[in-house]
Amino acid sequence: MTTERPKVIEVKHLVKKFGNFVANDNLTFDVKQGEIFGFLGANGAGKTTAIKILCGLQSPTSGEIKVAGFDVYRQTNLIKRNIGYMSQKFSLYEDLSVSQNFEFYGGIYGLSRKQIKERTSYFLEKLELTNEANKILKEIPLGWKQKLAFSVAILHHPKIVFLDEPTGGVDPVTRRQFWEMIYEAANEGITIFVTTHYMDEAEYCERVSIMVDGRIEALDTPAMLKQQYGASSMNEVFLRLARAQSAEQ
Amino acid sequence: MSNGAVILQNISKSYKTVKALTEINVSIAKGELFGFIGPDGAGKTTLFRILTTLLNPDSGTATVEGFDTVKNYKSIRNIAGYMPGRFSLYQDLTVEENLSFFASIYNTTIEENYHLIADIYKHIEPFKHRKAGKLSGGMKQKLALSCALIHKPEVLFLDEPTTGVDAVSRMEFWEMLKKLRSQGITILVSTPYMDEAALCDRVALMQNGHVMTIDTPNAIINAFPVKIYAVRSNRMFHLLNDLQSIPETEAVYRFGDVVHYLSHSKTFDPLSITRHLDSLSHTEITVNQSVPTIEDSFMLYMRKSDKFNISQHDN
């Protein structure tokens, strides 16, 4: 961890306006390769907009932003090929079987048949789901679906994977298993960009940014943030920052 | 507790192939703030739909204020306030229009019952001409709660009111619930957030259609059978695996910025953790006994019985 890892997300002065409304107000931050980066903020703080911009789904109003080495204004197609995405809502196809879901997404990212086969069996083995490969997804318990969705999101070994509240409503045991998968992926060099409402999960991140009202109010390791705000948990840090804001209003 | 506000006896419910609820028995007293804690798929929504007369159970009986949910459903519909899991207001109507619509279907008006919702509604009243779809998450929640309260319900059913809501809004919401409880309204609330259990009078921990335990949060914590050690070292990312190799290990899992270590041995000496980690060249090792939380208990119950475990495959 002493060697400086390359930056895979570089954001300089990102501004996004919708009419008069400033959704992202001059965001500047970097994310390094293999880092687990927690992207926190209250509802409506501008997280979703920022993620959309980083995934190449929306153009920023101004700012210099590079994702996986590509420019978000002109190279959105290259960005999309080099990232993975998973959210609580965006799940897999319920009426396809487990392996068909893998085939479909593998195909989208241009993997060869052989690659898809290899990686599918690798992930299914890891999840101990080899015997369920031909089961229709509907019949798979919810906790497993989340883990499958994550596997599919990193099937093409993207440089970065964006996880939008990946563990919402998941039981505490599965939630932890899910985070083990995240660590493993990060260990293999995949950068993890994750949002969550579970503040204990913020502690699992290497660095955390907290957005308030379109701005990044705090960005550091969980330990440093707790020290800086004299708090005993990330929950306290978050409440202090976000509450100050709502008191202002 | 035959005089409970809400009583469930042997309630079971299945959908096609899935068993949503199995033999649920709960009795909730008048004026209690009662929490159903469990992840998605635990059966919380089905339970709430049965109590709000939207679904009939396959077997068992349930009563709300003495009214049977199947036979006397009309009486329950007059006294129950319900906030479903999804944001269920009309997005194209304004805050005020939503509220007055829900007042009108119970033959009342905003003015008549304003005092009931004043505490909550005053936060969003400045935006009363804004469309509900344009409100922030926290404000939507307050509006939905106001709408569920406007007809002066005796029992309030809140199905996952804080799901997907940020930590600040969640905290404010629970403060509102506490105020409501002091007005004597019986409140049933469900949530997947384990930390919210501590804010309830009593809770039922649910998993896979089963109630694993029912008690006050304190009693559940006090009943935790073994000691929990919170472990830290300079190599947090290896800590989990390294702790697992201690022979007396019952369970090891991350918990916030520490790792919780549980041993099945009654004579376990926490110094053996330090020694073990030391031998694996960890430094800055700290081992502190930690007070269990509801989340620790929840995981313990999940481990104790396979039927609560989500990873069980029903072939």
Place this chain on the structure above:
Amino acid sequence: MKGFIIKEFLHIFRDLRTMLILFGMPVVQVLLFGFAITNEINHASIAILDQAKDEVSMKITDKILSSGYFDLKAVLTHPDQIEAAFGEGVIKEVVVFEPGFGRKLEKEGKANMQIITDASDPNTANLLYNYTSGIVRDYSREMMENKTPPMQISIESNMMYNPELKGVFMFVPGTITILLMLVSAMMTSISIAREKELGTMEVLLVSPLKPFQIIIGKVLPYILLSFTNAVVILVLAFTVFGMPINGSILFLLLESILFIVMALSMGIFISTVSQTQQQAMLLSMFVLMLPTILLSGFIFPIENMPLPLQILSNIMPSKWFIIIVKSIMIKGLGITYVWKETLILLGMTLFFIGLSVKKFNIRLG
């Protein structure tokens, strides 16, 4: 109840899409038809067979050609050439003056001319005939002003290839039927399904509202809007197409209300079996719209269908409504002639109301 209806109107008036379907569509649909037809008529190719070649026949020919609607493609000299003129498919109309046209008109006060149209395209044929005969009538009215013995040019219409001109008068009644079906059934089914999709239906069900209250609250606004729509279409049909309303307007409107209520109850029924707006939309399309278009006799004459389809067409409410509208508008008939069809519609209405109230669950699922 009042609160419910107000809320429903707010939904409708705030949703641009709904408003467009409700009010834009009927106007556009009716006008589109109108424009499609006028465009074709602008330069319709015609031929003239003037067997009189006198002052009057020349004047009328001049009038027709200077109207701008027609291009003279051929001058015929013998009736035998008529068939051949149509044969190429370019000429859409032949105007024939009988020998000694002007003289006969002068002496006997009566002369004959013939307008022969290619009715393989019935709409165009009908319009061409209407335009031409209109021009001739204009001319004879001008003449009458200064001639005392009333003169009469009798115009004989001859529709070639499709003498009964099926489909032409079907257009307006058919459009009314389809639009009422669309607005009433589809919009209600979608608006109820939307409440399910949003989860608001759960809250409504948990309230003390009774099923029929929810249904009436949802439906009443659409009855009013559909009725407005029916009136708009009738006015457009009357002004744009010169569609006659020979029978009682009040009776026609009453029958329309009956049909609207029928369509609404079908809409409610559809919403009871669909969970999402998309499902409601697809079901409305396949269960209501397609059969209405294909099996009601709107486009394909029922007499020409194979027997099984003919029998099937009897359960299409729109078939009966189209018969009623045609009878009232074109034939000017009253209840004594269409009581049977009305009774059938009434029966269907009651059936669907009963079915949807029964199917409308007091619980979920």
